[in-house]
Amino acid sequence: MEVVIVADAEAGGELIAEAMAQLLRRKPGALLGVATGSTPLPVYRALTAKVEAGAVDTSRARVAQLDEYVGLPADHPESYRSVLRRQVLEPLGIGMDAFMGPDGTAGDVQAACEAYDRELAAAGGVDLQLLGIGTDGHIGFNEPCSSLASRTRIKTLTEQTLRDNARFFDGDIAQVPHHVITQGIGTILEARHLVLLATGEGKADAVAATVEGPVAAVCPASALQLHPHATVVVDEAAASKL
Numbered sequence: 001m002e003v004v005i006v007a008d009a010e011a012g013g014e015l016i017a018e019a020m021a022q023l024l025r026r027k028p029g030a031l032l033g034v035a036t037g038s039t040p041l042p043v044y045r046a047l048t049a050k051v052e053a054g055a056v057d058t059s060r061a062r063v064a065q066l067d068e069y070v071g072l073p074a075d076h077p078e079s080y081r082s083v084l085r086r087q088v089l090e091p092l093g094i095g096m097d098a099f100m101g102p103d104g105t106a107g108d109v110q111a112a113c114e115a116y117d118r119e120l121a122a123a124g125g126v127d128l129q130l131l132g133i134g135t136d137g138h139i140g141f142n143e144p145c146s147s148l149a150s151r152t153r154i155k156t157l158t159e160q161t162l163r164d165n166a167r168f169f170d171g172d173i174a175q176v177p178h179h180v181i182t183q184g185i186g187t188i189l190e191a192r193h194l195v196l197l198a199t200g201e202g203k204a205d206a207v208a209a210t211v212e213g214p215v216a217a218v219c220p221a222s223a224l225q226l227h228p229h230a231t232v233v234v235d236e237a238a239a240s241k242l
């Protein structure tokens with residue numbers, strides 16, 4: 001695992017956007033795994049700037065979703081599909097035909113999860129998976145004590161994650177869906193390159209457990225230690241407990 005400490009979130013965003021741009025120059029049809037949350041926004045902004053400047057071509061790029069709420073209609077503004085369309089696909093000029101994600105509205109959620117794992121594999125696998133991290137060390141929505149070998153499946157959010165995510169639902173915890181679909185940790189580990197971005201002091205404990213703690217299900221992100229090509233990009237504040 002490579003740990004890169006940058007001055008701030010913008011510098012982290014630029015570094016990762018450049019890695020994505022280089023990947024797309026090498027492999028124009030690359031499959032980019034993207035994450036939601038506030039942390040990756042500087043990455044998407046920096047990559048969009050490169051596209052607008054003509055420094056990278058996204059016309060053949062493909063995008064894969066990491067996780068999704070169960071039960072939110074796909075066109076709900078806070079479904080992760082909608083969020084990614086707004087924050088990633090539209091700015092980068094990538095159409096929904098080049099997007100893949102799990103169906104959070106499926107009648108048979110388990111079948112939808114298995115179908116998504118098959119879809120990812122059939123697409124040739126994720127080339128670069130961008131990850132944020134929860135304050136409890138979760139990646140995607142793999143909450144603490146998720147199996148390190150898990151596949152895409154339904155999960156129940158912890159109280160802490162419900163509280164953390166209430167800000168996207170008018171601050172009202174009652175509106176946050178309790179169930180989610182997430183790529184499993186085993187699924188995530190199949191991506192060729194994992195890039196985790198963490199910024200701000202609130203992530204310092206989770207970053208320390210990820211980088212310096214034992215590989216353990218209590219900190220799902222620590223599974224990155226098992227990956228042959230994992231990069232953890234942290235700003236000074238998130239690195240403060242290393």
Ligand code: GLP
Pocket residue numbers: 035036037038039040066067131132133134135138139140141161165
């Ligand atoms: C959610 C997402 C994660 C994300 C986390 C952190 O739980 N499912 O993928 O990493 O939020 O969000 P933020 O970056 O806003 O702190």
